[in-house]
Amino acid sequence: MSDLYGKLILAMAILLCSAVVVPFTAEKRKLAGWLNFFFVAVAGAILLSISYSVIFVKSLPTQLVSVGPLNIYFLLDAFAGFFLGIIALMAIVSAFYSIEYMEHYDDYGLRSYYGNYPIFVLGMAAIVTVDDLSTGFTIAWQAMTITSYFLVRFEHRKPEIVRAANKYLFLMELAWVFIVAAAFIAGTSMGDSIHAVTRSLGGAHGAVPYLVYGLIFLGFGFKAAVFPFGQMWLPDAHSIAPSPISALLSGVMIKTGVYGIIRTFFWMVPHTETFHFxxxxxxxxxxxxxxxxxxxxxxxxxxxxxxxxxxxxxxxxxxxxxxxxxxxxxxxxxxxxxxxxxxxxxxxxxxxxxxxxxxxxxxxxxxxxxxxxxxxxxxxxxxxxxxxxxxxxxxxxxxxxxxxxxxxxxxxxxxxxxxxxxxxxxxxxxxxxxxxxxxxxxxxxxxxxxxxxxxxxxxxxxxxxxxxxxxxxxxxxxxxxxxxxxxxxxxxxxxxxxxxxxxxxxxxxxxxxxxxxxxxxxxxxxxxxxxxxxxxxxxxxxxxxxxxxxxxxxxxxxxxxxxxxxxxxxxxxxxxxxxxxxxxxxxxxxxxxxxxxxxxxxxxxxxxxxxxxxxxxxx
Amino acid sequence: MDILIAVINVLIFLTLAPLFEGVVRKLYAKVQSRMGPPIIQPYYDLLKLLGKETLSAGNWAFRIAPMMALASIITAVSLMPLGYTPGFLTQYGDIITVIYLLTLGGVSVLLGALSSKNTYAMVGASREMVTIIMVEPVLAMTFILGALKAKSLAIDAGMMSSLNGSYGISMVLMLVVFLMALQAFVARQPFDIAEAEVEIMEGPFIEYSGPGLALFKYYMMIKQMFYAALFVAVFVPLIYTGYYVVDVAVQLVEILMVFVLISLLGSTNPRLRIDQAVKYYAVLIAVSLVAVGLTAYGI
Structure with missing residues (x-):
């Protein structure tokens, strides 16, 4: 069964490959659109098949996967599979829509758009599947945030758009700091799985658990656009991005915040005699x-x-x-x-x-x-x-x-x-x-x-x-x-x-x-x-x-x-x-x-x- | 048997709604020292309008809006346990469904108004939407009050809570609020702000003629009767004999009394402006929240 993790890495590799290859064809706008759709659809189909088998066949336990020089914990249970499915589905639909839609921006090149789109999808897919709050989480969050920043500031010759995009980037990095800080306050080191975080949280007393949960809620609250944090960035970022990206931002990306909140408050809960959640x-x-x-x-x-x-x-x-x-x-x-x-x-x-x-x-x-x-x-x-x-x-x-x-x-x-x-x-x-x-x-x-x-x-x-x-x-x-x-x-x-x-x-x-x-x-x-x-x-x-x-x-x-x-x-x-x-x-x-x-x-x-x-x- | 009750229910509403409208018009006239039309005039009006020419704004939304409005209110009526006897369909909805169905009727009016392109209609639509938003909570809380007592969101359980259980301070409070909102529910003075005949020419309906107008008028009549019947069922549980015919007859007489009240209030009050009305509704919402809060603590 664990070959599903291999398939996950394969899908991510395809997305990465798309980000490298497609921008070279950006001069031919339609061709680049079709190629991007092709790669995203293949990767998306793999992700959907993973999602299907973890939801309807069997959830998998956490596994340490070697990605190049790094060892990162991934978790493909049914809950992650559900979000993975939504991400893959909407990514495919938006990629198809982009082919025609991006035609009307005739004074903007599409190199950056097609370079960032697959990595954005990759980042979202990673954030719901990595099982730590340090190494893997940081890579996923940054992949999602930085690429979406470039996608949001697509019309970069308009100063108000660049301003709004900068604000978006700043607040998302702030949210990242909150979450990673929470993980370290809980007493974990780089690359520890959520299980380890939960275990060390079980030994914490006093105000520490409140601080940890509070910071995580704040961080994911920024991403999910909870009042008053959402008002700071969401209306600007979502309204200025090209529409297929808005669809992904609103339809899918803010749901990663929801995913984080549910994962934290329903899974990251220790059961020990000293700790009362x-x-x-x-x-x-x-x-x-x-x-x-x-x-x-x-x-x-x-x-x-x-x-x-x-x-x-x-x-x-x-x-x-x-x-x-x-x-x-x-x-x-x-x-x-x-x-x-x-x-x-x-x-x-x-x-x-x-x-x-x-x-x-x-x-x-x-x-x-x-x-x-x-x-x-x-x-x-x-x-x-x-x-x-x-x-x-x-x-x-x-x-x-x-x-x-x-x-x-x-x-x-x-x-x-x-x-x-x-x-x-x-x-x-x-x-x-x-x-x-x-x-x-x-x-x-x-x-x-x-x-x-x-x-x-x-x-x-x-x-x-x-x-x-x-x-x-x-x-x-x-x-x-x-x-x-x-x-x-x-x-x-x-x-x-x-x-x-x-x-x-x-x-x-x-x-x-x-x-x-x-x-x-x-x-x-x-x-x-x-x-x-x-x-x-x-x-x-x-x-x-x-x-x-x-x-x-x-x-x-x-x-x-x-x-x-x-x-x-x-x-x-x-x-x-x-x-x-x-x-x-x-x-x-x-x-x-x-x-x-x-x-x-x-x-x-x-x-x-x-x-x-x-x-x-x-x- | 259950299916028969659901059908009879709908038939009662379809046949009697214009009659009650006729009563209201007659009473309005009497208060204003006029002769007034015969009580069965609304039937003539509907029949006449069905045969008249349709002047259309030329899009499908304009065409389907009146049908949607009528269909949504009929669906809501089919769920209603008139005479405290739940019909076949009552089990297939709960109070949230009924609230949404009533809202859908209002939305159809808005759709018709917006698709008619007329500026007066849009003024009316804007006011109608604001009224829906501000009055719906009062309706919702009337249902929720019953639901909290019955510990169920089922329509019959909620509506029969005062019949089956105690009345309580919260129920009295809600009764007062419902009475104060009644004219707004049925779009009569002083809250006929969205239609406002002499000000914006019936607002949402200005471009409608012939069958389209007939369907909208029919929708408004049934809606009035629905709210009157709701009031009677929830707040005035006089008797429950168990004989279907008797119970329905008693409720219909009570509904008639509610219509008398509506006519008297309507014919003696001038229309409010929308900004005045909104502040009034805000107070009603606050009071009904208190009533629901009291119920939650069992008072």
Whole structure:
């Protein structure tokens, strides 16, 4: 089985080789794009096969692998395999999208882009598979950070972009210092595996464990964009990078921070007689950070007038849901009551499910806004509007992605957000603060909806592009449609068969040994409390009423479809004829650039009420 | 039997919603010393509109928005245990699903408004979205209150919590908040800010005509009845006999009383501005949070 580690190194070698070879062909832009796609796809396919076998066949234990002169611990358990799979999938999709997309930067060469792209992917793949916090971690983190820095500052002739990229680099290096410092404070030396770190942490007393966990949370918190650290770099970095890179940054890279946080607080926990890990304290703390992040991030997103900034802030908000879920789960699994423990395990499943869902729909949304940028040359929602008939496929894709991220039933965001919200509401009887957190999360999903009503509404419906954009707007070429359609199909699938994902994720936690919860996942028979009903999911937990909560997308979809058919029948029943007419503004004016509604007026009352949350756009 | 109840449920809402709308219009007229239209006028209106010409903005979003709105409210209604009798579909959703379905109805209105390109419609859409964001938490917390008592997020358990258990201070507090938000739920004065006939010409619906308008109007009527029925089921558990017909009849009479209340409040209040309304809603959210907090501590 250990030849999987060999395959991992092989995939990384292919990526490295791509970074060396492809830049030489950068003069021929299309060829370089195809070559880059080819290498990334081969490496990605290998990574996906590794991911498949560790998730569905068997997790592997830690192994010391010699990479050139270095000996580095790698760990390919099901949990790492899950993140590895997401990284590989999104890397392939983005590489394909890049082929056509990078054509529109005709005044920038692609040498640096194709030199950095594969190493960026390599860095992300390494960071979820290395099993130390010193040597291997540093190599992986730097590979990911430095290459993404060059990718973010792709348009290097614009000073504001370089400034934002420099800030990004500085903060990521700071985060690295925090994490590595934590590892040394814990009392380890270079190259020690996480097991060794955990062991030496077990002998620590007093404030040391708090310092170690605090620094690690801070470091990965920077990467995952937890409030207030995320606001410092994410909106700038994600909105200025080329769109396929934004898709990778938002969809995948910030998830490595999530990976780090979960690995730390669920795996790096010693069990000794002198050391008591205060899971309740850390859980409540992380959940509080998460709730603040999801609320502030989403509200700030609602205020944005640039499509990519809106999506970037919304990533902070969605990460907030994930961090909140991690905290709530950590709190609950460390509780005394069996009911809470079970709810905690289910919340953890929801967290991982949301990681996957967010990677897909946020990647999709960034590719969509990239397509709009490609066709119109602008990201400003004040100048866009009415693209629905000009870019019909992109419009449908954007609509589905928006519904998914807003958590409309039967779409993918619903199932995962439902898990997070329902577990924290059900925990209310024993942990009242979680109810309040759950309500804030529920309220915030209405705000999320408003972000995407605005994003979709001001881009595809309404009116404005005919005056705001001074060129002919066409649908993007097939090379940019295919990756989007692929992700759309995946997105729909994730919404329709949540049970499959639930069961897989339960298996992942049960298989990945050594964590706080792997025994619980096996002993408490989580799968017996999560039921499959007509393709949906329901949760019944001892201590609560017989069946406590359900989400059944397929049945709801069928009812909705029947009701929709009835509405369609009513619409035709009277034999009404349809005629297209110009917009009617009460007879005094026609609709033109001066009389149309602009994005900056949208939700003005709410924006004023929530001015204190920051992230306001200056007019 | 269960399936039959779900169907009957939907049919009751589909047939009676326009009647209650007629009652409201009649009462509005009486308060304002007018004759008013016959009570069954809304049925005539719907039928007439279905046959009228459709003036279209020329994109698919404009076409599907009214159908989506009606479909989402019908789906929500099909989950509802009218007369405290859960239908076949009640088990297939929980309170979070219902909340999202109601929101989807609002979103369809927004989609229609935005795709109509009309500036007045967009003003209305912006206000509608703000209202959804600020009022939805009150709705959510009404459900959550019941859920906390019943220790389950199931729709019937949550809605029947006051029938099965104690009422408590928190429930009274929530009742007050729900009543204060009622006009906003059903988009009547003083909170008909998004439509505001005389100000922005029915806002989101300005470009709609014929069947599209009929479907939106139908959606609004059913939505009103849904909120009235929700209020009755959660807060006024008068009797529960176990006989389906009697229980439904009692609830329908109670729903009628709620509509009388809606008409009286609506016809005697001037419209607020959106910025005033938002501050009002913020207070409601704060109070309902207190109510939920009290419930969590079992008060």
């Amino acid at each position: 205060s899971g309740a304290f850390w859980g409540a703390l992380i959940a509080s950070f998460g709730v603040v992040t999801l609320f502030i991030g989403t509200v700030q997103s609602m205020k944005q007038s640039q499509s990519k900034r809106l999506l970037a802030y919304s990533s902070i908000g969605q990460i907030g849901y994930i961090i909140f879920g991690i905290g709530a789960a950590l709190f609950m699994v460390n509780a005394e009551s069996a009911t809470l423990q079970m709810l905690g395990l289910i919340a953890l499943v929801g967290v991982i499910y949301h990681v996957l869902n967010h990677a897909v729909f946020k990647g999709l949304l960034f590719l969509t806004s990239g397509s709009v940028l490609y066709s119109t040359g602008t990201k400003d929602l004040n100048k866009l509007g009415g693209l629905i008939n000009l870019m019909p496929v992109t419009a449908v894709v954007a609509g589905i992605a928006s519904l998914s991220i807003s958590g409309v039933p039967s779409f993918s965001g619903f199932a995962s957000k439902w898990t997070l919200v329902s577990t924290s509401l059900l925990a209310g009887g024993e942990a009242p603060f979680l109810v309040i957190f759950g309500i804030i999360a529920l309220f915030t999903s209405a705000v999320t909806l408003s972000c995407y009503v605005k994003f979709f509404g001001m881009t595809f419906t309404s009116a404005g592009a005919e005056w705001g954009v001074g060129r002919e707007i066409k649908e993007v070429p097939a090379g940019m449609l295919i990756p989007k359609l692929f992700l759309t199909a995946l997105c729909l699938l994730q919404g329709l068969i949540p049970f499959f994902y639930f069961r897989t994720i339960i298996g992942i936690f049960a298989d990945s040994g050594g964590s706080l919860v792997s025994a619980a996942f096996r002993n408490m028979h989580v799968q017996d409390h999560v039921f499959n009903s007509a393709m949906g999911v329901s949760v019944g937990i001892p201590g609560l009423s017989s069946v406590s909560s359900v989400a059944v997308p397929a049945v709801l979809l069928a009812v909705f479809a029947a009701a929709f058919a009835f509405a369609a029948f009513l619409r035709r029943a009277g034999g009404s004829k349809e005629r297209e007419v110009p917009t009617w503004l009460c007879g005094y004016q026609d609709l033109h650039d001066k009389t149309r509604y602009r994005d900056k007026s949208m939700f003005a009352a709410l924006r004023n009420l929530l001015y204190w949350t920051g992230g306001n756009v200056k007019e």
